[in-house]
Amino acid sequence: MNWPAHVTIKEVGPRDGLQNEQTFLSTEGKINWINQLSQTGLKHIEITSFVNPKWIPALADSLEVAKGIERVPGITYTALVPNRRGLEGALEGNVDDVAVFMSASETHNQKNINKSIDDTFPVLREVVKEALSGGKSVRGYVSTVFGCPYEGHVAIDQVIRVSEHLFEMGIQELSLGDTIGVANPKQVQEVLNILLKRFPIEKLALHFHDTHGTAVANILAALDMGITTFDASTGGLGGCPYAPGASGNVATEDVIYMLNNMGIDTGVNLEKLLGAGSFIQKKIGRSLPSRNLQACN
Amino acid sequence: MNWPAHVTIKEVGPRDGLQNEQTFLSTEGKINWINQLSQTGLKHIEITSFVNPKWIPALADSLEVAKGIERVPGITYTALVPNRRGLEGALEGNVDDVAVFMSASETHNQKNINKSIDDTFPVLREVVKEALSGGKSVRGYVSTVFGCPYEGHVAIDQVIRVSEHLFEMGIQELSLGDTIGVANPKQVQEVLNILLKRFPIEKLALHFHDTHGTAVANILAALDMGITTFDASTGGLGGCPYAPGASGNVATEDVIYMLNNMGIDTGVNLEKLLGAGSFIQKKIGRSLPSRNLQACN
Numbered sequence: 001m002n003w004p005a006h007v008t009i010k011e012v013g014p015r016d017g018l019q020n021e022q023t024f025l026s027t028e029g030k031i032n033w034i035n036q037l038s039q040t041g042l043k044h045i046e047i048t049s050f051v052n053p054k055w056i057p058a059l060a061d062s063l064e065v066a067k068g069i070e071r072v073p074g075i076t077y078t079a080l081v082p083n084r085r086g087l088e089g090a091l092e093g094n095v096d097d098v099a100v101f102m103s104a105s106e107t108h109n110q111k112n113i114n115k116s117i118d119d120t121f122p123v124l125r126e127v128v129k130e131a132l133s134g135g136k137s138v139r140g141y142v143s144t145v146f147g148c149p150y151e152g153h154v155a156i157d158q159v160i161r162v163s164e165h166l167f168e169m170g171i172q173e174l175s176l177g178d179t180i181g182v183a184n185p186k187q188v189q190e191v192l193n194i195l196l197k198r199f200p201i202e203k204l205a206l207h208f209h210d211t212h213g214t215a216v217a218n219i220l221a222a223l224d225m226g227i228t229t230f231d232a233s234t235g236g237l238g239g240c241p242y243a244p245g246a247s248g249n250v251a252t253e254d255v256i257y258m259l260n261n262m263g264i265d266t267g268v269n270l271e272k273l274l275g276a277g278s279f280i281q282k283k284i285g286r287s288l289p290s291r292n293l294q295a296c297n
Numbered sequence: 298m299n300w301p302a303h304v305t306i307k308e309v310g311p312r313d314g315l316q317n318e319q320t321f322l323s324t325e326g327k328i329n330w331i332n333q334l335s336q337t338g339l340k341h342i343e344i345t346s347f348v349n350p351k352w353i354p355a356l357a358d359s360l361e362v363a364k365g366i367e368r369v370p371g372i373t374y375t376a377l378v379p380n381r382r383g384l385e386g387a388l389e390g391n392v393d394d395v396a397v398f399m400s401a402s403e404t405h406n407q408k409n410i411n412k413s414i415d416d417t418f419p420v421l422r423e424v425v426k427e428a429l430s431g432g433k434s435v436r437g438y439v440s441t442v443f444g445c446p447y448e449g450h451v452a453i454d455q456v457i458r459v460s461e462h463l464f465e466m467g468i469q470e471l472s473l474g475d476t477i478g479v480a481n482p483k484q485v486q487e488v489l490n491i492l493l494k495r496f497p498i499e500k501l502a503l504h505f506h507d508t509h510g511t512a513v514a515n516i517l518a519a520l521d522m523g524i525t526t527f528d529a530s531t532g533g534l535g536g537c538p539y540a541p542g543a544s545g546n547v548a549t550e551d552v553i554y555m556l557n558n559m560g561i562d563t564g565v566n567l568e569k570l571l572g573a574g575s576f577i578q579k580k581i582g583r584s585l586p587s588r589n590l591q592a593c594n
Contacts, residue, residue, distance in 0.1 A: 001521055186558075187559075211588065212592060213548065213551030213554060213555070213588030213589060214513060214554065216513060217513045217517040219514070253510075254511070257511065258482070261479075262482065262483040291510030291586075
């Protein structure tokens with residue numbers, strides 16, 4: 001297998017993790033946690049989402065968080081935005097980078113964004129344009145790339161179509177999401193084989209959830225294809241609220257443990273990361289899925 | 298990456314899993330669980346260990362379990378034995394296959410078996426000889442192949458030396474153990490690269506613990522090297538008793554999910570396996586580490 005020399009891990013716990021947790025973390029707790037993450041060596045942290053608080057009450061304090069955190073030079077702080085109003089918040093919060101999102105499957109897009117895929121394009125096009133002209137870098141998420149909770153299998157042509165639109169809008173990086181954590185390594189390589197014929201490898205990131213225990217292996221399979229950017233959540237935050245042990249995003253600690261021990265440079269200090277993980281675990285008040293956080297020391 | 302067409306999973310939960318659990322499972326519970334596992338499509342089940350009950354009280358009922366389970370034709374039922382007395386129990390219990398064990402690192406062998414490596418060889422040689430003459434197949438475990446809790450790094454020459462002795466004794470399969478779950482995929486490929494020059498690939502199995510979240514990825518790396526036999530425990534049983542969430546063996550459900558979804562034939566029905574996993578989880582009385590067992594259905 002082929003291993004790259006360097007991998008970039010983008011921490012999405014404060015956004016993708018927290019938005020799926022039942023426990024409301026105080027603004028002070030969020031800021032404290034993000035400040036700890038900024039000391040671990042991570043260079044990219046997605047700190048919040050500027051969505052309507054009615055949809056995601058857990059992140060209703062997005063502006064306070066963006067304004068309250070300590071900005072460490074060299075770190076890119078990202079916020080998720082669904083539309084122009086969200087972008088206004090992100091600009092007011094002065095993040096470095098904004099992320100837009102949509103789904104590869106029609107039903108998930110409709111349920112998640114309340115619009116058809118075709119109706120989502122113009123909304124995001126405007127957001128991307130304004131974000132770029134505001135001097136921000138822009139990242140795009142495509143959800144349900146490896147499977148949809150409503151439709152099951154998702155045709156690769158749907159992924160390509162949505163991805164092409166996002167790149168045409170001007171996004172600089174595309175994060176391919178296994179939203180419900182159903183992907184397997186063979187599928188990862190098959191999907192990448194097709195997408196890498198159309199999109200530059202340095203602009204693709206992978207975003208795995210660990211619902212079925214395959215996320216770390218999927219990262220390994222993607223590394224072997226030359227992918228060097230992965231999203232992860234401290235502690236593996238973001239599990240399904242209806243099943244206490246269910247896993248959310250792949251745990252940053254587990255990814256860093258593997259990569260660092262393989263001699264792949266991540267720049268991230270595992271001990272410091274475990275410190276930030278212990279902090280958020282205590283705040284959330286349940287054992288988080290990260291294996292390294294639970295390891296018998 | 299290279300995927301094989303067929304993989305054999307050897308279930309070790311009733312032995313390696315239970316021996317590390319704090320909860321004592323009744324003999325009836327063990328028999329019920331093993332009988333359920335026999336209906337999942339698994340063809341190899343390690344049912345118990347004939348060790349001195351002073352060492353492992355959890356498995357003090359090994360003979361009753363061996364005699365009490367329903368034998369399904371086509372399934373190989375294995376028992377671990379440390380010495381001649383253990384073998385007598387296994388023969389009385391009429392298992393199909395016996396497993397002997399020792400460590401690649403001197404300190405772990407001394408602490409686990411209370412003998413030096415050199416003093417362990419004659420004991421196992423006698424056991425293997427008698428087991429073979431009793432018509433049993435024999436499997437050997439080498440522990441601490443990828444790291445030792447006392448010595449840290451384990452020299453590959455130590456692994457080779459112990460493995461050669463075990464093969465010379467007549468074992469038909471060698472299971473290489475990452476006893477403390479510290480291995481990474483690069484190390485797995487490096488170790489296998491060396492071992493595969495000396496030992497036939499079809500006689501090697503890998504035995505991963507998921508302490509640091511790398512076990513499924515390690516299996517993927519080993520698959521890519523042509524290994525087709527892996528040990529696993531239902532639920533990921535066997536966590537460290539001092540850390541409730543700590544993971545033991547890699548969870549059989551998670552391995553089967555990945556392999557089945559990759560189109561690799563395991564012969565194992567995931568639904569039935571999850572049923573057996575739910576049963577043992579209820580008996581043990583805590584959330585087990587298996588991601589699939591915890592998945593939000």
